[in-house]
Amino acid sequence: MKNKIKIMTVFGTRPEAIKMAPLIKELEKESASFITKNIITAQHREMLDQVLTIFKIKPDFDLNIMKKNQSLSDITVTVSQDLAEIFQKERPNLVLVHGDTTTTFATSLSAFYQQIPIGHVEAGLRTWQKYSPFPEEMNREMVDDLSDLYFAPTKKNYDNLISEHKDKNKIFITGNTGIDALKYTVNDSFDSPEFNDIDFSKKIILLTAHRRENQGKKMEKMFQAILNVVKSDRNFLLVYPVHRSPAVQKAAYDVFNNEDQVKLINPLDVVHFHNLIKRSFVILSDSGGVQEEAPALNKPVLVLRDTTERPEAVQTGAIKLVGTDPYTIEHALRKLVSDPIEYKKMAEAKNPYGDGQSAQRIVSAIKYYFDLNPCRPNAFV
Numbered sequence: 001m002k003n004k005i006k007i008m009t010v011f012g013t014r015p016e017a018i019k020m021a022p023l024i025k026e027l028e029k030e031s032a033s034f035i036t037k038n039i040i041t042a043q044h045r046e047m048l049d050q051v052l053t054i055f056k057i058k059p060d061f062d063l064n065i066m067k068k069n070q071s072l073s074d075i076t077v078t079v080s081q082d083l084a085e086i087f088q089k090e091r092p093n094l095v096l097v098h099g100d101t102t103t104t105f106a107t108s109l110s111a112f113y114q115q116i117p118i119g120h121v122e123a124g125l126r127t128w129q130k131y132s133p134f135p136e137e138m139n140r141e142m143v144d145d146l147s148d149l150y151f152a153p154t155k156k157n158y159d160n161l162i163s164e165h166k167d168k169n170k171i172f173i174t175g176n177t178g179i180d181a182l183k184y185t186v187n188d189s190f191d192s193p194e195f196n197d198i199d200f201s202k203k204i205i206l207l208t209a210h211r212r213e214n215q216g217k218k219m220e221k222m223f224q225a226i227l228n229v230v231k232s233d234r235n236f237l238l239v240y241p242v243h244r245s246p247a248v249q250k251a252a253y254d255v256f257n258n259e260d261q262v263k264l265i266n267p268l269d270v271v272h273f274h275n276l277i278k279r280s281f282v283i284l285s286d287s288g289g290v291q292e293e294a295p296a297l298n299k300p301v302l303v304l305r306d307t308t309e310r311p312e313a314v315q316t317g318a319i320k321l322v323g324t325d326p327y328t329i330e331h332a333l334r335k336l337v338s339d340p341i342e343y344k345k346m347a348e349a350k351n352p353y354g355d356g357q358s359a360q361r362i363v364s365a366i367k368y369y370f371d372l373n374p375c376r377p378n379a380f381v
């Protein structure tokens with residue numbers, strides 16, 4: 001009998017955990033072929049632990065690195081050093097990373113130094129703008145340069161990798177595991193005492209915002225523009241689960257505190273958040289993952305960023321890139337909330353990101369890579 005393949009997943013932030021969880025669940029089903037160990041860097045702490053609880057994931061290693069206002073250099077150095085020790089001892093056959101955070105980059109660097117193969121989940125997303133988003137665009141480009149296996153969510157992501165001369169045999173079009181996660185979280189009859197304070201008789205405008213390149217005065221002006229629209233109709237209620245980053249907390253509480261049409265709440269666990277998307281009218285977000293989830297739940301998203309690495313949903317019409325200029329944001333939001341035809345077009349546009357089978361495709365691709373499967377998995381279309 002062949003030796004089992006040892007796979008280590010490494011992740012550190014809320015979005016990585018949400019999108020790795022369905023894959024971890026699929027890998028666990030393959031215990032005849034794989035030994036899977038999960039490492040968390042805890043670049044995030046509370047926001048990561050919320051996800052681990054929901055998906056009942058018990059990490060094998062917890063680097064516990066989070067510091068208040070941590071710098072990118074802090075994260076890079078600590079993660080790559082701590083992992084070097086673990087990788088030297090454990091010698092996995094494959095390290096799986098997700099997306100574009102600094103945990104993702106530092107993990108890939110550390111695995112590369114140990115000459116351990118790297119599989120990149122959510123490979124090939126690009127804006128081609130070095131500082132937008134910052135530091136994520138360069139993180140994902142560098143991770144793709146270091147990777148051996150690419151799990152590209154869409155054909156566009158595949159094309160991006162091909163244009164960089166990555167080996168086509170190593171790229172698999174899988175869909176996005178974030179859409180798989182919705183199968184675990186969304187429930188039509190979901191309710192919770194945590195929602196008692198939200199008046200669902202109002203039209204809920206749900207906001208998430210955290211990007212480093214928007215923090216400071218720029219973020220405050222964006223928030224002010226949103227507030228102008230919210231206050232224009234007593235029937236609107238803005239709900240904002242505020243990210244724990246101190247810079248984001250400051251902007252949110254400076255602009256929105258004491259506004260009776262605004263509810264600032266703590267970050268929600270992913271079950272509550274996905275179900276809150278379902279019960280909202282409009283979504284405003286600079287998040288990556290929310291740009292994928294909301295179209296799958298038929299909710300229009302105005303993307304509060306100057307660029308997006310997710311042009312597929314712009315093309316289908318499900319999301320609109322409105323930028324970070326306050327005037328443009330205000331104008332776009334006024335139009336969306338007052339024009340039923342525009343609203344319907346966005347809400348009914350196709351979700352191009354997945355069919356809920358992405359984790360299975362990734363597991364099949366890994367088996368194929370290790371000669372445990374004779375056939376390449378079919379691409380997600």
Ligand code: UD1
Pocket residue numbers: 013014015043044045046047048066067068069070072100101102103135136210212244245246
């Ligand atoms: C990180 C990622 C970003 C991703 C985002 C998802 C980097 C450089 N950035 O950004 O790509 O989109 O996560 O949310 O990798 N904090 C807490 N508790 C938590 C989480 C954060 O207190 O559970 C606070 C800490 O003070 C921390 C700060 O937030 O220093 C910023 O966290 P950090 O991970 O450095 O950056 P994010 O903006 O969260």
Ligand code: UDP
Pocket residue numbers: 014015018178208210241266267268269270271273274286287288289290293
């Ligand atoms: N999310 C959550 N609780 C919240 C806000 C967001 O669980 O209060 C989820 C959201 O559904 C998505 C992910 O967090 O899956 C997005 O994380 P974030 O916006 O922090 O990061 P990004 O996707 O921009 O990297």
